[in-house]
Amino acid sequence: MNNIMIGRFVPGDSWIHRLDPRTKMIGTFIFIFVMLWANSWATYAWSAAFVFAMIRLTKQPFKLYWDGLKPIFWLILFTIILQLFFTPGEPVLFQAGPLKITVPGIINAIYVMIRFVLIILMSTILTLTTAPTSIANALESLLKPLKKLHVPVAELALMLSIALRFVPLLMDETQKIMNAQKSRGMSFSTGGPIKRARAIVPLLIPLFVGALQRALDLANAMEVRGFQDATQRTKYRILSYGSEDSKAFAGLFIFSVLFIAIKFFIKY
Amino acid sequence: MAINFEQVNFSYGAGTTLAQPILHDINVTIPDGQVTAIVGQTGSGKSTLIQHLNGLLKPTSGRIIIDDFILTNGIKEKQLTGLRARVGMVFQFPENQLFANTVLDDVMYAPINFGYSKREAQIAAKEALKRVHVSEKLWHKSPFELSGGQMRRVAMAGTLASNPDIVVLDEPAAGLDPKGQNELLNIVRDLKSAGKLVVLISHQMDHVIAVADHMIVMNNGRVAAEGTPTEIFNRDLSWFKEVALDLPKAGQFAEKLRQKGRSLSRRPLLLTELAKMLNGDDQHE
Numbered sequence: 001m002n003n004i005m006i007g008r009f010v011p012g013d014s015w016i017h018r019l020d021p022r023t024k025m026i027g028t029f030i031f032i033f034v035m036l037w038a039n040s041w042a043t044y045a046w047s048a049a050f051v052f053a054m055i056r057l058t059k060q061p062f063k064l065y066w067d068g069l070k071p072i073f074w075l076i077l078f079t080i081i082l083q084l085f086f087t088p089g090e091p092v093l094f095q096a097g098p099l100k101i102t103v104p105g106i107i108n109a110i111y112v113m114i115r116f117v118l119i120i121l122m123s124t125i126l127t128l129t130t131a132p133t134s135i136a137n138a139l140e141s142l143l144k145p146l147k148k149l150h151v152p153v154a155e156l157a158l159m160l161s162i163a164l165r166f167v168p169l170l171m172d173e174t175q176k177i178m179n180a181q182k183s184r185g186m187s188f189s190t191g192g193p194i195k196r197a198r199a200i201v202p203l204l205i206p207l208f209v210g211a212l213q214r215a216l217d218l219a220n221a222m223e224v225r226g227f228q229d230a231t232q233r234t235k236y237r238i239l240s241y242g243s244e245d246s247k248a249f250a251g252l253f254i255f256s257v258l259f260i261a262i263k264f265f266i267k268y
Numbered sequence: 269m270a271i272n273f274e275q276v277n278f279s280y281g282a283g284t285t286l287a288q289p290i291l292h293d294i295n296v297t298i299p300d301g302q303v304t305a306i307v308g309q310t311g312s313g314k315s316t317l318i319q320h321l322n323g324l325l326k327p328t329s330g331r332i333i334i335d336d337f338i339l340t341n342g343i344k345e346k347q348l349t350g351l352r353a354r355v356g357m358v359f360q361f362p363e364n365q366l367f368a369n370t371v372l373d374d375v376m377y378a379p380i381n382f383g384y385s386k387r388e389a390q391i392a393a394k395e396a397l398k399r400v401h402v403s404e405k406l407w408h409k410s411p412f413e414l415s416g417g418q419m420r421r422v423a424m425a426g427t428l429a430s431n432p433d434i435v436v437l438d439e440p441a442a443g444l445d446p447k448g449q450n451e452l453l454n455i456v457r458d459l460k461s462a463g464k465l466v467v468l469i470s471h472q473m474d475h476v477i478a479v480a481d482h483m484i485v486m487n488n489g490r491v492a493a494e495g496t497p498t499e500i501f502n503r504d505l506s507w508f509k510e511v512a513l514d515l516p517k518a519g520q521f522a523e524k525l526r527q528k529g530r531s532l533s534r535r536p537l538l539l540t541e542l543a544k545m546l547n548g549d550d551q552h553e
Binding site: 173 | 319322324345349352353355356357359362364365366367368377378381382412426427430
């Protein structure tokens, strides 16, 4: 229960931690966008070098990133297998019916794997160094233009940050209810699939009841403190774009220029 | 039927770099047929300790002997079902575990899991509901329609229905009104007179003195003291500071009197005892 790494934030004081969350968000998108144009070993190597340099800059142990990759291991494996067996081309190394392994297939499979891993690592850098509330704040700030189209941006961002806030609470609660029902003889690991599916009811119902109760309590707590939607609200943490953020964008620009140069001039 | 902890250590995430040791070298005996209270400040390891009693947690090293069952680190999940039928565990705020359509169905959940037939489970459930004084009118209602105190008692029945020999209660009185608290203490007494071994975590020393025969004081993951409540509560005041423990109300009152210059011959633990002493049955000035 406690080793779910996706979206986990680890507080720290690295250069990356201190960047404006908007910078990190846009930067991540730019990086992913640029990297999708990679089509050779050299371009992938350059992208990987950039990601690993970023990871060093976060001053977090690499194990944390490795843990972030683990949950999507099966997804990566699945796409690799698809690429491996269904890429047409010459020379064919092995064929069994419609399935064939070709040299371009192997290369493609490795490319896709690298692409996957780099994208996950880059987004892990974002979530690992940015508090969930900051991500919600940044999203709100970036989506501001949509306000003109009457999209309730502030409310959406608030919902997002409340949802993120509730994740650890609900995990805690799940553990508690699981302990209680296990003590009453609940077992997830015996019986057929139907019996196992039914075993989850005594876990889900108390969890839902608890979540609804919490939501009502929170709604009351917000209301008694004068919460109204659609008003101009000030922020506790003010986002500020500084010179360090410009440096970050400059770095990203240099990365992109060199990326294009490598793409066109190095043929490996 | 007694419970023995032998050199028990426990850490979360044992064997990894993030291992967090919680319990250190626990050696205690919880005597049969008595009420044992486990006390200590928040984070002292009480809840971790009791989760070992039915194998929700397994000791990182050492072993726990519960009657003829030996719980060690290597035990398999499947072997624990038998233990869980014999050790009933009521967690803090147990009303959060209710899920079924009716009170009766919810209380029947544990017996059915432990292999009772539907008929047997129903009989056991009704008996358990009577034992915790849930009136028959409520049996076919949804558990979510009940009041807080009623829900708490239904949840307790849900544990008692499989007729465990050992009953573990984690702060059973938390959040109840005084009447509910008294009812709860009476249930604990009833369980004891039915011959069960009761383990109780409590922060209220007046509850401890009211029902417990034996006490275990936890501090920083270690057993700081073990003994009868009378032995423990007659220790030096400085010791209570050290382990962040309160005296029962009568004892606190007597200490305040002593600071004001009126000493009593001994430290009273029950309010009635204090009242008697103040009424002049115990004048030594």
